[in-house]
Amino acid sequence: MAISKISTYLMPKPESYPDNKTDWQLDPAGAVLLIHDMQRYFLNFYDTESELIKTVIDNLVRLKKWAHQHNVPVVYTAQPYEQPADDRALLNAMWGAGLPASTIDQQKIIDQLSPDEQDIVLTKWRYSAFKRSDLLERMQNWNRDQLIIGGVYAHIGCMITAVEAFMSDIQPFLVGDAVADFSEDEHRLALKYVSSRCGQVTDTQSLLQEDLQTITRQWLEKRVQQLIEEDEELDPDENLILYGLDSLRIMQFSSELKAQGINVSFEELGRTPTLSNWWSLVDARQRVAG
Structure with missing residues (x-):
């Protein structure tokens, strides 16, 4: 029927x-x-x-x-x-x-x-x-x-x-x-x-x-792996450009962070594009926002 x-x-x-x-x-x-x-x-x-x-x-x-x-x-x-x-x-x-x-x-x-x-x-x-x-x-x-x-x-x-x-x-x-x-x-x-x-x-x-929960380092690493389409563990101090990251995806990630209430600019992310530096920036800004 x-x-x-x-x-x-x-x-x-x-x-x-x-x-x-x-x-x-x-x-x-x-x-x-x-x-x-x-x-x-x-x-x-x-x-x-x-x-x-x-x-x-x-x-x-x-x-x-x-x-x-x-x-x-x-x-x-x-x-x-x-x-x-x-x-x-x-x-x-x-x-x-x-x-x-x-x-x-x-x-x-x-x-x-x-x-x-x-x-x-x-x-x-x-x-x-x-x-x-x-x-x-x-x-x-x-x-x-x-x-x-x-x-x-x-x-x-x-x-x-x-x-x-x-x-x-x-x-x-x-x-x-x-x-x-x-x-x-x-x-x-x-x-x-x-x-x-x-x-x-x-x-x-x-x-x-x-979606507005606190970002963890684990989440950051997983998101970066998706951005560079890499499943292997990343060296936290290696330049992510060497893994294939480009400026367009850095800009995209900056926009995602801002949508989470974490204001980290494209320029800041691009200046030292490593997992360690990005985590330092994100952790500091969300502490301020908190």
Whole structure:
């Protein structure tokens, strides 16, 4: 059977979220943002002017902006239209034929979240974003082990993707006010299952505030390794230019620090580009900011 029109409901408040079994902390240097199935076709089953959908869209826009500011890869899933019956397989029995050819325009991601040039759009074939895609390989190649999940529908694709992330040693963060579902009960079911079985449930504001935690030397070293695309341990006193660091990435890193409230200029970073010196600068400035 096809999806029916979805009645609006009140977005669950963060104070009503279930307790998490884990105490994982988000690290932008290790994270990927997944915007799940935010296609016109699926959003049209809601009242798109409802407070529920406006909240989901607004929060995903905030998360995407944050991700771009912090060099966090943004990945989308989007189901294709007119899928062959053999490709859909058992989904036909559960949901019918999927997006018909007449909905080709509805296959697009909604305008507010339209992918940018650097973003990745994966074709979605099953509940999990990992199934029949290269998402896991991409995350491994990026040296990323945390997945931030938002979109529709919370208790189907979003939750099952979180389960598969967990089983692949990736920490999933389900953003409770950046997902929507068929009903409040099913929305809360997803929050309950993820928080108690496979991940961390958070809200948009808390997730973005976590980004302002104290920077550690370990985080700094990991971020520099990503900037120079080097997995081996770095000599803390070696000039990072010799590892392949360039001025563009030094400028990018300076901007990332400023977004964290740590004002270290491009000129200061470029004057003595070593891990030891950068840590001295960062540690001193965040002590002052603190």
